[in-house]
Amino acid sequence: xxxxxxxxxxxxxxxxxxxxxxxxxxxxxxxxxxxxxxxxxxxxxxxxxxxxxxxxxxxxxxxxxxxxxxxxxxxxxxxxxxxxxxxxxxxxxxxxxxxxxxxxxxxxxxxxxxxxxxxxxxxxxxxxxxxxxxxxxxxxxxxxxxxxxxxxxxxxx
Numbered sequence: 001x002x003x004x005x006x007x008x009x010x011x012x013x014x015x016x017x018x019x020x021x022x023x024x025x026x027x028x029x030x031x032x033x034x035x036x037x038x039x040x041x042x043x044x045x046x047x048x049x050x051x052x053x054x055x056x057x058x059x060x061x062x063x064x065x066x067x068x069x070x071x072x073x074x075x076x077x078x079x080x081x082x083x084x085x086x087x088x089x090x091x092x093x094x095x096x097x098x099x100x101x102x103x104x105x106x107x108x109x110x111x112x113x114x115x116x117x118x119x120x121x122x123x124x125x126x127x128x129x130x131x132x133x134x135x136x137x138x139x140x141x142x143x144x145x146x147x148x149x150x151x152x153x154x155x156x157x
Contacts, residue, residue: 008059009052013045021059023096026067037061121146 004011004021011017022029031043038061040054041047048055066074070088073080080088122128128146 004063005056005059008055009048012043012048012055012058018043020092020096021062023092023099024062024067024071025065026069028095028099029062029065034058034061118146 011021018031022031022034029037035041035043038054038058040058042054043058048058068075070091071080073084118128126144126146
């Protein structure tokens with residue numbers, strides 16, 4: 001674990017490894033919370049590669065929050081036993097898998113609800129229109145039309 005700092009940019013620039021790193025803390029830390037606690041504006045790989053200090057700050061934040069129940073050997077400054085290592089890997093993997101399943105279920109429910117609303121509106125003779133960029137939400141779709149996705153136009157244009 002202590003070698004994580006040596007590879008902070010490589011770990012945090014890989015979306016899957018970044019997610020795994022966030023689950024090393026107790027409790028796991030969201031990407032948004034990690035940015036706030038580490039006082040970092042972005043987790044984008046390009047930003048981290050361009051600013052190695054940011055990657056180090058993020059990794060230090062993760063290391064400070066390591067779950068002492070799963071990783072007791074780090075607190076005791078010793079090597080883990082084989083049993084401790086296996087238990088930590090299993091617990092971390094189970095937490096991550098459980099969260100992914102919960103997120104997939106939430107997204108599935110959201111998508112199902114969106115599809116049912118769209119079907120109901122189409123049944124009421126609404127017309128579906130193409131995705132487009134809009135400046136203001138109230139200009140997104142005229143009456144009697146369904147605009148299921150919009151691309152908001154930012155303040156610059």
